[in-house]
Every structure is written in structure tokens, then in C-alpha cells.
Amino acid sequence: MALRTAGSVLVVFLWSVAVVLGQNVWSVTYTTQSICVLEGSTVELSCSIRYPSGTVTSTYWFTKWGTGVEPEDLGQNPEYAGRLEYHGDKKNGHNLRITDLRESDSATYKFRFITDQTGGKYTGDPGVTLSVTALQVKVTPQQFSVYKTLTCSTTCTLTDNPTYIWYKNGQHLDESTSPQYKDPVSSNYEDSYSCAVKGHEDLHSPAVCVQGQSCSRVTYTKRRICVLKGSTVDISCAYVGYYSTTSTFWFRSDKSTPEDLTRDPGYTGRVKYTGTYRGPFTLRITDLREEDSAEYRFTFKTKKWGHSFPGTTLSVTGLQVKVTPAAEGQKTLTCITTCTLTDNPTYIWYRNGQNVQDTSSPMYSISSEDADSYYCAVKGHDGLSSPAVYKPKTSVSVSPSGEIVEGSSVTLTCSSDANPPVDKYTWYKKNGGGYQSMTGPQHVFNQIQSSDTGEYYCEAQNEMGTDRSRTMNMDVKYGPKSTSVSVSPSGGIVEDSSVTLTCSSDANPPVDKYTWYKKNGASLTGSEKTYNFTTISSEDSGEYYCEAENKYGRLISSSVSVDVQYGPKSTSVSVSPSGEIVEDSSVTLTCSSDANPPVDKYTWYKKNGVYYPSTTYMTTGPHLVFNHIKSSVTGEYYCEAWNGIKTGRSEYININVRYKPKNTSVSVSPSGEIVEGSSVTLTCSSDANPPVDKYIWYFQNKTFLNGFGQMYNISKFKSKDNGHYHCEAWNGRGSRNSTALMIILPGKQTSVLNAAAGIIVVVLVLILCLSGFMWFRKKASISTSDTRDISENVQGDSSPVYENVSSMAMAPTATKTAATVIQDDVHYASVHFSRFKNQEVPLYSTVQLHQPQKQDEDVQYDAVKFNLPSAANRPTAAQAAEEDSSVLYSTVNKP
């Protein structure tokens, strides 16, 4: 890097020096100032120039400069037509090449250039002195000498120290660097000598006799001939044989042994000799071909004439038009040949087949935009014109033809008819707004892609111009790509709504067949791009996918999930365990529902009397749990399930809590005073589920015969019927005894009973007072004690124990957010009797109404309920109903 920088600096420095030195310096430096060359050969004059500033606008070589005018450009001099080649890059070398030099070309050549600056013209002096010389054999001394000296003479000293070649009688004799032949030669009348310069053997000197003029020799009329292909040439020479000659013929020098051309099969019918001794003896070749280009020599027998003496070189050339860019907007057409045509021909130009009259030069200038076709010819040989030059006529093709399928190999070919041949092809693709360019006459897509679809054209360019082909549309076909299914609407799908599935796929040609599938299901009917559900149902939930197909392939999409949401369906309640529900057992109600999304809120309702729905429980789970189910739970229930979409409601389910008889009691009829001999009916009542199906009656703890009905009749009540009555109620779940009822006919009481009656009255008054007091207290504390008592009874399924709620406490339609159970019978014992627990006073009584005697027919009785704390503390009056919590006594007074 540092080195490079240093280098750059150095270059800049040198350049600056050059600029400084070059200021106001005009110069033309010639490579050589003096040149001596052989006639017929080629010379190259060269120079380099320097000038202070500006741009060189024109340069040329000249030899003559008249006064007051610009010197004449050699290129314009007809003397040099076809023999000049000028290569100048306007800055460095300016080389002038002159071919087929003539002695008349000897002159001083100068270079002149003109810049765009005012007065910016300069001529390089003194120029190059060119001397053109022919070779000549000088024989000295000329007179009467036995031995003579031969010298190969020139009019100037040949440049580059040439080697001289000597020929004797047409045969190569010797070579030397001196122009003088090494030995004196004997003077006779037979031998001829000729010299040449090595490398320019064809420019040999004429053969001269050493003595006299009758030596054997051949003099070719022309050393070089350049003619058009297809034309006819005459190659001639004059020859002298020392004696009479025989067997004269022409041959090609490239044949190993001289062979008469007339016998050469390659020339059959095309060669003819004319002329005689001292001729010209002429070889005529007709219908010239390029392969006829060769050196032709003449030979003759008798006095032997050698074969190494160079003859006439024939060059056969075609005409060709060369196109070169010229000054701005111009092109120069040059009618070129591979050799310089002999006889300074006149050129003819044709435009579109029409003779262009205004020129005879080998050069013709046309506009760059010129779209015509041109060719040239040489006057006298109109039939041997050059091929025409024209700008390309371009067309585009695609292979293989027919449909282009992705992945295949496709070749675009730009064909062009053009002369000169196309030197540049450019492909363009119309790609949106821009163009992509590719080069080469062919553009190959090894594996064509769909992205290569587009419009293409090509441009072919030769020196004559550029032509654009028509636009070709390339349509790459391909099977479906990136098939996908979309669902509309995109959000949640609710049952009964309208849903459209759309199958999208990129394909060319477009997909012509769609197939719809549901995972784990049969393929669906419908071959459209869309698959419609007018009213979607929950059964339509699932994974859907589609297959897109065109003639080039098919592709299955990945599946999309269609999740149809719907409100709870077939909501139902189930009871567990199944079968009969027994009080105090654990029972679970389950609300089942089919819903999507799943139910997240359950509400339970219990039909409760006339108010409907009266009681509500809400649970987060589907379960309503009764841990110790009470008979009060009995009723009709249903549940409601809510999943955010709809509410599903179950049918009613009947919950029937079975329990054994309870609160069995005996009532007596008539209710009035029992008169001896009258009919008395005892009725046994009991709360039971299922209802009581069997009653057993007891009198004094003894079962009655026939006492199995709900009612027991004593048709004629006698004193022997006095005593304790109770009944036992049965259902399938068990039995319960009633409190004992004592029935005693009036007038049969003992004094003990009377005394007892007095005590009972006192106690009764006390009880009443106490009861009143307790009632007020109870009122104050009932809610807390209630709650405590029942709190264990119910709990919701997914929650811990919740407060129990009694049906009385809950107003109709009251709602609690947790699982709940109602016990409507929970109060009956505890409320009434809890306050008596500490009171160990046995309570029993025979109530005696002190009625006047006249009311003796009235029987009065009363029932007193009381708690029996324990059997041990219980007085005898309560013995009859030990199993029960209370004993009912009745005292019937008879005045």
C-alpha cells in the first residue's frame, strides 16, 4: 500500500516535470530520418509528437507543400491510392505504411498536426527522407576482360545491412553481406547473373549477361500481381535461351519438382500458354480461386535454367467491406482486399443494390444511423463484388417450443442475419420498469423458474448498427405452490353461522381443481376454491385441508382447524349414587352438558312451591353435593349451564329423600270428654317417606290384636280400657313409636292423682313463664344457633363447607353463590327443647281442668311435650315413651 502510494507520488511528480518541460514545446520526433528501401517493398514511417495544450484535431503526412495553402495529405494523393496505411492515435505513434514502393515515392515525408488551440499547428522538420531503389547487377569492367566483377548496386545505401543473394542462370549461387560477388566470374556468352536482398527475393534484379546479350535469362513482366477472385490473370515473362529452347512451361514454386501447370489437375481447363520465344510468354489462368495464390515460375529446357529464381507472385483476393467508426455520427466503409490490387483499380459502391455514382474511392462514408446495405466492386469486374454489409436483422426464438414448464431447460436464441457478423448480443428482460441484461447469442435457463416468466427481447449489434428483436413472452408454467387454507371469519366460529374456507395457491395456469378434505373423514364434496358452510354445525369441527391441482401438479395444504363453538346441548342432571336416596347419605347431583367452549358456570334451581324458580345455587363445577342429605332436600331440581354463548337447561329431576317414620303421634277423637261406653277413635299420624304402610297399636306396651290400621276404634270405652296407648308407624325404612297417650275415664282417679294434679298445675305455670322468657331469648339468638346446627349438612362440590341455609331463612328466589342445602325440619327439636336440657326436672303432667261439676260430661285433656334428658332421670310418668323424645299425657277429668 505504502509502496503503491509512493509509486503514485512518483508518477505524479514525473508527470509534473513533464508538464513543466513540455510547456510551449512543440515537436515531432521521427524514429528514423533517412530510409533506403527496395522498390516493391513496404516501408513504415513513424513519429511521436508533443504540444503544449489542447486537443489534436487532425494529423497527416505530406510530401509537397505549395505556398499559401495547407500541404496536401498523402492520403488524398491518387499516386498512393491503395498503398497507404495510416495508424495514428493522435497522441503517441503516428505510423505511415506505404506498400508496393515505387522509385517515384522517393521524397521527404513530413508529419503535420493541428490542435484546437489558436495557431496550434505544427509540422515536424526535417522529416524523413525516403529513397526507393531497385537492384541492378553491375558487371565491371565492361570491355574485353576474361574475368569480371559483379556488384549488386543500389542508388542508396540499404538500411539494416542486408544479405545479398546471387543467382546464376536462375539457380541460387551464393549469399554474402557484401554487395560485391566474392569471385570474379569468367566472361562468356552463356551465363546470366541476378542478385537479391535476403527477405526480398522476389525483388531481385533483372538477370544480366556477363558478356553480350544472348545469355539464358527470364524476365518476369511483374513481380507481384494481385487480382480478384473469379477474374482472369495473365502472368507473363520474356525469356532468352542461349540455344533454341524446348519444353517451356510454368510451374508453381511450392511444388517440390517443377510440374507443368497444364498437367496440374487443380488447373484443368483454366490455364493456357500463349506467346513465343522472346515473347511475352504468357500464362493465363481463368476463374481464379484463392488457392491459386502462389508464386509462378517459368522454366525451359535445352540450356538448363534453374528453378530457384523467384518468379511472379500471384495473390487472389475477394472484395470485403470493412466498417470502421469515423468522426461523430459517421462510419467509413472501406473496400478491402487481402493484397493491393494491381492496376490501381476504380472502385464502385452500391447502396441497396444501386450504383452510387459519386465516388470511385475504396472508402465510402455513411451516417452511423444508416440502415442501408452496401457493397463494393471494382470497375471492370462488376460481377465480382463484395458481400453486402448491413446491420443485423434480428429474431428471437425459444427452444423447446411449446409450453415451458418450471425446472426444465430452456434456451433463448437470438438469431441474426448480419454482415459483418454480430459481435455483440444483449438480452433484455422487461422486469417491471427495468431491464435485465444478459449477453451471448443464447441464454440458457438450466432450470427455469417461475420468476423467469416475462418478456424478453435481444439486441444484436455489428459495426453497421444494432437491431432489436420482437418481444417474446415467456410464460413459465408450474404446478401449485404454497397451497394454504384460510377461514373466514377468522375469529371464533359460532354454530349456525356462515363460514367460508378458501384454498389459495400460486399456480400457472391457475388451479383448475380443488379437493377438500377433512382429517379422519371422507373427502368432501365440492371442487371450488371456496368451501362454504351456510350454517355450520358442531359436527363440522375438525381439521380441514385442501389440494390444489392444475395440469402440472398438485399440492396439499397444511390443515387448518375449524372449531365450531356452540352453547350447551343436551344438558342433563344425573344423581349419584343412583337408586333410592336415604336421608343422611351423601348425594351428588351432576349437571352434564356438551358445549364448546366448556361450560364455566352452572346454576341450580329447585322448584319450590308456587314461587318459581324459588331457590338458586350457583356452582363453578358441574356438581351439587349434599353430604348429609335431609328430607327437606326433596324436590324438583334442574340445572342451567352457561359457556359464554348460550344457556342450556336440563329437565327437572326429582329428588326424593327417603326416611323412616318420624314425629309419630296419636290423636284421639272425639276430642271432648270421653264418656264411659262411648266410642273412641285413636289416629296414628307419622311423617314418613315412603308413607307409612303399617301401624302397630300398643296398649300398656302390649300389642293389640287387629291393631294394624292407622285408626284404632274402641267402640265402648270401659274403665278397663284406661291406660297408655301408643302406636308404632312402619315404612320400608323402619319404625317409630309415638308418645304414649294415657286415657282414663273420669271419676276413677285416686287421691294420689288429685295430689299430683295440684303439683302439676304449679309446675305448669312455672313452665309457661319459663317458656315465655325462653321464647324472647330464642328470638334474639335464633339465627346464629340455626346456622351452627346445620352448617355440616351441605357442601358444594368444588368448595369447602358452606353455610347452610334453611328454607325459611331463604326468601323465595334467594340466591347464594355456593352449593347449598335446605333443611326445613331442622328446628323442630332443638329450638323447642334445647333450653330444657339442663333442667333435669322430669316434666309430666296430668292436666286437670277445674270445671264446675255440672260440666262433668266434658272431658278435657291437653298434651304437653317435653324433653326427656335421659332414661335414668326420667320420672315414672314418662316411662311409656322412653324411645321418644317426649311423652304425651292426657288427663281426663270427670267431675
Ligand SMILES: *[C@@H]1O[C@H](CO)[C@@H](O)[C@H](O)[C@H]1NC(C)=O
Ligand atoms: C361460497 O360463498 C362465497 C361468498 O358468499 C361465494 O362467492 C362462493 O361462490 C361460494 N362457494 C360455493 C362453492 O358455493
Ligand SMILES: *[C@@H]1O[C@H](CO)[C@@H](O)[C@H](O)[C@H]1NC(C)=O
Ligand atoms: C314401641 O313400643 C313397644 C312396646 O313398648 C316396643 O316393644 C317397641 O320396641 C317400640 N318400638 C320402637 C321403635 O321403639
Ligand SMILES: *[C@@H]1O[C@H](CO)[C@@H](O)[C@H](O)[C@H]1NC(C)=O
Ligand atoms: C271407627 O269408628 C269410626 C266412627 O265411629 C268409623 O268411621 C270407623 O270406620 C271405625 N273404624 C274401624 C276400624 O272400625
Ligand SMILES: *[C@@H]1O[C@H](CO)[C@@H](O)[C@H](O)[C@H]1NC(C)=O
Ligand atoms: C309432629 O306432628 C304434629 C301433628 O301432626 C305436628 O303438630 C307437629 O308440629 C309435628 N312436629 C314436628 C317436629 O314435626
Ligand SMILES: *[C@@H]1O[C@H](CO)[C@@H](O)[C@H](O)[C@H]1NC(C)=O
Ligand atoms: C311400658 O314400657 C316402658 C319401657 O319399656 C315403661 O317405661 C312403661 O312404664 C311401661 N308402661 C306400662 C303401662 O307398663
